[in-house]
Amino acid sequence: MGGAGWYRGDCHVHSVYSDGELTPDQLTAEALAAGLDFLATTEHNTAAAHGEWSAARAAGLLVVTGEEVTTRTGHWLALGIEAGEVVDWDYGVRDGALARHVAAVRRGGGLCVAAHPHAPYPSGDFMFPLECLDVVEVWNGRWSSDLPWNADNEAALAEWGRRIAGDLLATGRWQPAMGNSDAHLPGQLGTPQTVVHAASPTTPALLDGLRAGRSWIAESAAVQLDFTAEAAGRTAGVGETLDTGGSPVTVRVRVSGVEDGSVRFHTERGKVHRAGLEARWTTSARESLFVRVEVRHPDGGMAALTNPIVLR
Structure with a gap:
C-alpha cells in the first residue's frame, strides 16, 4: 500500500474501550478480513483506546485517531485528532458550543462528521445543522446487521441528496457523504465501507480525500x-x-x-x-x-x- 490510489476504510468503530464487544486486536483481524486499508478508532467520549492498536499498525493497517463525540442532541465523529485528545461532549443544540469544538478539531487538521443523523434512540438523531460539519454519515451499519440498509439510512440519504443542488447554487460547494459500520459486535466491521481516493495512505491525505468528496460507499470489499x-x-x-x-x-x-x-x-x-x-x-x-x-x-x-x- 502506497502512493496515490483508492483506499477502503471504516471510520466509525468501537471496541471494549467504550461499548463494543471486541478488542482492538480482534477488530484488526476483522478489518483485514473485510479488505480494509484503514480504520478509525472512535470510542464514545474517551481516548482510552488510542494507544492500543500496535497489532494493526504492524499488520499494515492505518489507524486514524478519533472519537465519537456523544452530545445530548446528536453524535459526531472527530477524526484525525491527537493521540490522547478528548473532545468535549457535554452540551446540546441549545448551548451554542458545537462550533467551538468543531473549529478546534479543524485547526488541528481533523475532519468532523455528522454520525447517523436519524439513529433510532434518544440523542441519536443529529439535531444540529448538518452544514456545521464537514461530512455526513448517510450509511450507518450498526442497526442493520442482517440487512445492511434500513429506513434510517434511507432518511439520511434523502436529506443529504436534497441539499446538494441548493448548496452548489448558494455557495458553489456541497457536503460529502460517507458510510461506516459503527461496529460494536463481531461481524459488523466494514459493512459498509468508504472507498476514498487519496494522494497517499496517510491520515492527512485520507482526510483530505474525504473532505473533498473523492469517495464512494460500498456494502463490502467485493463491490x-x-x-x-x-x-x-x-x-x-x-x-x-x-x-x-x-x-x-x-x-x-x-x-x-x-x-x-x-x-x-x-x-x-x-x-x-x-x-x-x-x-x-x-x-x-x-x-x-x-x-x-x-x-x-x-x-x-x-x-x-x-x-x-x-x-x-
Whole structure:
C-alpha cells in the first residue's frame, strides 16, 4: 500500500474501550478480513483506546485517531485528532458550543462528521445543522446487521441528496457523504465501507480525500465501482468538477461484485435514469448541475452509492 490510489476504510468503530464487544486486536483481524486499508478508532467520549492498536499498525493497517463525540442532541465523529485528545461532549443544540469544538478539531487538521443523523434512540438523531460539519454519515451499519440498509439510512440519504443542488447554487460547494459500520459486535466491521481516493495512505491525505468528496460507499470489499463523466475531451471522477465547455456529457458506470441489481442516476431533478450494472447515460451541464449514482439490489437495498460529479 502506497502512493496515490483508492483506499477502503471504516471510520466509525468501537471496541471494549467504550461499548463494543471486541478488542482492538480482534477488530484488526476483522478489518483485514473485510479488505480494509484503514480504520478509525472512535470510542464514545474517551481516548482510552488510542494507544492500543500496535497489532494493526504492524499488520499494515492505518489507524486514524478519533472519537465519537456523544452530545445530548446528536453524535459526531472527530477524526484525525491527537493521540490522547478528548473532545468535549457535554452540551446540546441549545448551548451554542458545537462550533467551538468543531473549529478546534479543524485547526488541528481533523475532519468532523455528522454520525447517523436519524439513529433510532434518544440523542441519536443529529439535531444540529448538518452544514456545521464537514461530512455526513448517510450509511450507518450498526442497526442493520442482517440487512445492511434500513429506513434510517434511507432518511439520511434523502436529506443529504436534497441539499446538494441548493448548496452548489448558494455557495458553489456541497457536503460529502460517507458510510461506516459503527461496529460494536463481531461481524459488523466494514459493512459498509468508504472507498476514498487519496494522494497517499496517510491520515492527512485520507482526510483530505474525504473532505473533498473523492469517495464512494460500498456494502463490502467485493463491490467495485467505476464512475466517470466525459465532455469535450475532459474526464472527471467522483467528487470532481467537469468543465463541459457546453458539450454533451457522457456518464459511464461499471459495477462488479453485485450479483443482481441496477444503477440509478440522480441529479437535481431527482432519479432521472435507471440501467444495468454497466451503464452509459448522456446529459449536459444545462440539464444537470451534478450527477451521482446509487447501486440498488432488487429489493431496494443499497449495494453502493457515490458522491456527485459536478457539471459546469
